[in-house]
Amino acid sequence: MPKKIYLDYAATTPVAKEVLNEMLPFFSEEYGNAMSVHSFGLTALQAIDNAREQTARFFGASPSEIIFTSGATESNNLAIKGVLKSYYSKTGNKNKRPHIITTAFEHHCVLNACETVEEEGLAEVTFIKPKKDGVVNMQDIQKAIKDNTILISVMYVNNEIGTVQPIKKIGALLKKENKMRAEKSLWPIIFHTDATQAVNYFDCDVNKLGVDLLSMSAHKIYGPKGIGSLYIRKGTAIKHIQDGGDQEYKMRAGTHNVPGIVGLGKAVSMIKTERIQQKNAELIELRNHLIGRILKEIPKSRLNGSAIKRSPNNANFSFKDVEGEGLLLSLDMEGVACSTGSACSSGALSPSHVLLSIGLRPEDAHGSLRITLGKHTTKKDIDSAVEKIKTVVERLRKISGKVLEEFYNNKK
Ligand code: PMP
Numbered sequence: 577m578p579k580k581i582y583l584d585y586a587a588t589t590p591v592a593k594e595v596l597n598e599m600l601p602f603f604s605e606e607y608g609n610a611m612s613v614h615s616f617g618l619t620a621l622q623a624i625d626n627a628r629e630q631t632a633r634f635f636g637a638s639p640s641e642i643i644f645t646s647g648a649t650e651s652n653n654l655a656i657k658g659v660l661k662s663y664y665s666k667t668g669n670k671n672k673r674p675h676i677i678t679t680a681f682e683h684h685c686v687l688n689a690c691e692t693v694e695e696e697g698l699a700e701v702t703f704i705k706p707k708k709d710g711v712v713n714m715q716d717i718q719k720a721i722k723d724n725t726i727l728i729s730v731m732y733v734n735n736e737i738g739t740v741q742p743i744k745k746i747g748a749l750l751k752k753e754n755k756m757r758a759e760k761s762l763w764p765i766i767f768h769t770d771a772t773q774a775v776n777y778f779d780c781d782v783n784k785l786g787v788d789l790l791s792m793s794a795h796k797i798y799g800p801k802g803i804g805s806l807y808i809r810k811g812t813a814i815k816h817i818q819d820g821g822d823q824e825y826k827m828r829a830g831t832h833n834v835p836g837i838v839g840l841g842k843a844v845s846m847i848k849t850e851r852i853q854q855k856n857a858e859l860i861e862l863r864n865h866l867i868g869r870i871l872k873e874i875p876k877s878r879l880n881g882s883a884i885k886r887s888p889n890n891a892n893f894s895f896k897d898v899e900g901e902g903l904l905l906s907l908d909m910e911g912v913a914c915s916t917g918s919a920c921s922s923g924a925l926s927p928s929h930v931l932l933s934i935g936l937r938p939e940d941a942h943g944s945l946r947i948t949l950g951k952h953t954t955k956k957d958i959d960s961a962v963e964k965i966k967t968v969v970e971r972l973r974k975i976s977g978k979v980l981e982e983f984y985n986n987k988k
Contacts, residue, residue, distance in 0.1 A: 581957045583914045585796075585889055585950030586735055586773060591839065592798040598842040599800065602835040610832045611823065620834045627841025634844045635790065635807050636781035643806045643824045644837050648772040649685040651791035651806035652729075654828065655768045656689045658814040659727045659789075660698055663763070665815060674726040674763070676701045679712050679741075681933040682731050686770055690729075700724075710739030710881035710934050717746060721753065727766045732774035736930040736946055737881030738890025740778065743769050747786020766812055772796055772804075776847060777856055777888050788812045794836065798951070799843030803836030855951075859888035862958060863949055867891050869962045874969055880931060880944060889949040894936065898943045898972045906968040907945075912961045915946045 591599075602623060608616025610624050625639070632639040645651045656676070663674050678690050680703040690701045702720045706712045712730060721728075728750065732743050747767055754764045768789035771780055775792050782790055790807040794800055808814060808827065820829025870877055876896035895903070900916035907914060916928070927941035947961070 580911045586948035599835040599839040630841035630845040647804035648793040655789045661815040662813040675724045678729045681930040729768040732771040737892045738887035739881040794840035800839040856888040910964040
């Protein structure tokens, strides 16, 4: 059996050994509930405090601004619905609907949360389309701002095509905008970013970015699944959306996932900001080798999204006349694991909303392949994967060519 090649690091990453080792005692030795007053509880609480400090340090925040959640899905839901809840509890006004701005190519947890609050009549939402290169236009955001805008949510790195959004610039724009709004006694605009795919590769200092809320998930950074965090800038108007206990400064009820939290803290602390540039450069070289070979050696292939403004680990291709799901399954049989679009939607056969948003035709948006690299990816893996992709694409094109030929023959 040949070695399997994992090229789906944007879907999830393996837990680092160092992370696992930190977590292990908290399953069956130090198993206290962090809310208990006895020594078992205290040990768990101290471990959580330590993880909160590690997380806060990474984001340039203070520990009381970090809330642990079950992952980015929950963080994003809390950010959007919690801000709305606070708005209504403060204004008590159900008649004047507030306005939210987001993008058309957010992860489904943001898109669907926005659609839900819109359907429930709680907010009007503007979904900004990115440009063809997969980057949102600052002017489009600026133009969309209205007097009743209370929240802007823009992802840092797109999970399908890896394109990087101008978060710092939007943050700076909103700083100015909010000064003017204060003079006009308008509600300040809260800025949220889903940084889930950015944490490993880009500066996530919340003050440099100028964000008020930032979501992430540990399993994208060699931490465990089912744990994430939401940074909440001190003073941000947001309310809890889940009722229960007083955990997490009353922002997120439910018994703490102590091993998960410990794992998240360790995973975040292992990203050495001073080494990010070097690591990115290594990954970019590998990723560009992949892109170069695919585009050169496979006819009628294209790279989706900007070649430059993209995450070091992401390559997303479309192959004309090749159906994405077929490609994925055939590659899996060859031992290569990658994805079409996001893992969460790759079970569905609808064309990728991300690719549609950057102007691909539905038939082209069906045939995409997302390849995401990680710290265990080697040049040998890439070269071996390219050979397999070449063979599979050729095979599938022959089949689809025959099917099309038969289709047209039957029509004659
Ligand atoms: N946002 C982005 C950008 C993601 O890539 C993901 C995971 N695919 C999520 C949110 C959701 O993360 P989780 O499933 O860990 O809640």
